[in-house]
Amino acid sequence: MIKVATTGGVLSPTDDPRHTQLTPAELEVLVTEAAMQGRYVMAHAQGTEGIKNAVRAGIRSIEHGIYLDDEAIELMLANGTWLVPTLVAPVSVIRAAQAGASVPESAVRKSKEVIEVHVDSVRRAVAAGVKIAMGTDSGVGPHGTNLDELPPLMAGCGMSPGQVLAATTSSAAELLGYGDQFGRLATGYRADLAIVAGDAYELNHLAANVSQVWKNGQLVARDGQLV
Numbered sequence: 001m002i003k004v005a006t007t008g009g010v011l012s013p014t015d016d017p018r019h020t021q022l023t024p025a026e027l028e029v030l031v032t033e034a035a036m037q038g039r040y041v042m043a044h045a046q047g048t049e050g051i052k053n054a055v056r057a058g059i060r061s062i063e064h065g066i067y068l069d070d071e072a073i074e075l076m077l078a079n080g081t082w083l084v085p086t087l088v089a090p091v092s093v094i095r096a097a098q099a100g101a102s103v104p105e106s107a108v109r110k111s112k113e114v115i116e117v118h119v120d121s122v123r124r125a126v127a128a129g130v131k132i133a134m135g136t137d138s139g140v141g142p143h144g145t146n147l148d149e150l151p152p153l154m155a156g157c158g159m160s161p162g163q164v165l166a167a168t169t170s171s172a173a174e175l176l177g178y179g180d181q182f183g184r185l186a187t188g189y190r191a192d193l194a195i196v197a198g199d200a201y202e203l204n205h206l207a208a209n210v211s212q213v214w215k216n217g218q219l220v221a222r223d224g225q226l227v
Contacts, residue, residue: 001039001040001041001042001176002030002034002039002040002041002042003041003042003043003044003063004022004027004030004041004042004043004044004054004059005021005022005043005044005045006020006021006022006027006043006044006045006050006051006053006054006059007019007020007021007044007045007046007047007049007050007051008021008046008047009044009046010046010089010090010093010107010110010111010114011093011104011107011140013104013106013107016047016110017046017047017066017067017110017114018046018047018048018067019047019050020047020049020050020053021050022050022053023053024053024056024057027053027054027057027059028057028058030057031057031058031059040060040061040177041057041058041059041060042059042060042061042062042063042084043059043061043062043063044063044064045059045062045063045064045065046064046065046066046067046114047066047067048067048068048069048072051065051067051068051072052071052072052075054081055072055075055076055079055081056075056079058079059081060081060082060175061081061082061083061084061133061175062076062081062082062083062084063084063086063135063137064084064085064086064089064118064137065083065084065085065118065121065122065125066114066117066118066121067117067121068121068122068124068125070124073124073125073128073130074128076125076130077128077129077130080131081130081131082130082131082132082133082171082175083122083125083130083131083132083133084132084133084134084135084175085118085122085125085132085135085149085153085154085157086135086136086137086149087118087119087122087149087153087154087157088136088137088141088145088146088148088149088153089136089137089140089141090110090111090112090114090115090118091111091115091141091148091153092137092140092141092142092145092148093107093108093111093140093141094108094111094112094115095141096141119153119156119157122154122157123157123158126157126158126159126163127158131171131175132154132159132163132167132171133167133171133172133174133175134149134150134154134164134167134168134171134172135149135172136148136149147206147207150164150168150203150206151164151203151204151206152204154167155203161200161201161202161203162201164203165200165201169182169183169184170183170184171183190216190217191214191216191217192214192215192216193212193213193214194210194212194213194214195210195211195212195213195214196209196210196211197209197210197211210224211223
């Protein structure tokens, strides 16, 4: 993958998430050059016009998608563009600041400004049928807390438990170009498994209920401990 920023961001101190970066012509060249090397392009895209520019240029996935409007959603549907909402990212910034971490005031302010509009955008995209894959921007929040993206965030945007789990497994694998290797329980696929005690659709208890983790057919963790 090649990642490009077509808008400003929440953590960047001197711009606004709604600011547009790079011209449509520049993005088209980027996508063309990437395709010649067998690569996809993904876009950090939060502002409306930067999202549309990315989609029109043929970029494969929109990371964040905070300020989606109806036209952006229709363009994503028409182009088969993926949305990776990362709803937990601004939440993690606020949590870190509340816990006493050294977080720039501008990042906290912008995180608070975008949370509600972000949820509304994702909810409308889900209702329209935009393809969703789970991602977290981990590093913004601590690694290992990725399941916080599932409930209540993704589920709170109108996704059923089944849709949330698919976005987290098979859809994420498909987006990354590994849909024929990962993300499903099927013959010939790699045995990367999370074994859950109880009902996997009980998303609020999912993290506590993971009893085993297998990677490529090898048991690597049991009851929260590495083996």
